Amino acid sequence: MKKSLRDLMYGALLSALAFVSMYLIQFPIFPAAPFLQFDPSEIFSLFAAFFISPLMGVLVTLVKVILFYLVKQSGGIIGSILNFLAVASFVYVAGVLYGKRKSFLLALIMGTLVRVLVMIPSNIFFLPLYLGVPVKDVAVYLYSINIPFNVIVSAINGFLFVIIVYSLRRIPELKKILGNA
Secondary structure (H helix, E strand, O other), rough: OOOOOOOHHHHHHHHHHHHHHHHHHEEOOOOOOOOOOOOOOOHHHHHHHHOHHHHHHHHHHHHHHHHHHHOOOOOOHHHHHHHHHHHHHHHHHHHHHHHOOOHHHHHHHHHHHHHHHHHHHHHHHHHHHHHOOOOHHHHHHHHHHHHHHHHHHHHHHHHHHHHHHHOOOHHHHHHHHOOOO
């Protein structure tokens, strides 16, 4: 089978798994912001970004967000856009750095940093529309809730991703696919 078709099939499978995991497993981390939900779907986007391509990680994220919006409509269009921006920036940067350095730790830390930096202006722009609050109130939310949320979610999903990759490496058939991860 051609590599591009195989990658497309893996991307579709990872998109479906990401959607199902987001649909079934969501819970708030901060009671003050119940709309910020943890879900493990980023793990599948990370698989795509690290083992297919960073662009495929973004595409898996896009498909997952669109499907979730169409089926559940939780968080509305603005919540879906913010979710996409957060996850796509995280997995793309992590995937690019992993491709260059082959270091999970460096890739995930830098992906988290970029995620936080992308979400600051994104929240300043979108939150007044989403929550109906003045822009000046967004700063308090950013530093007390949003930045810690993005760091915690990235850390949990990154940790789970690494644990799963190292567990899957023990299966001989998957060792070839995962390479020297």
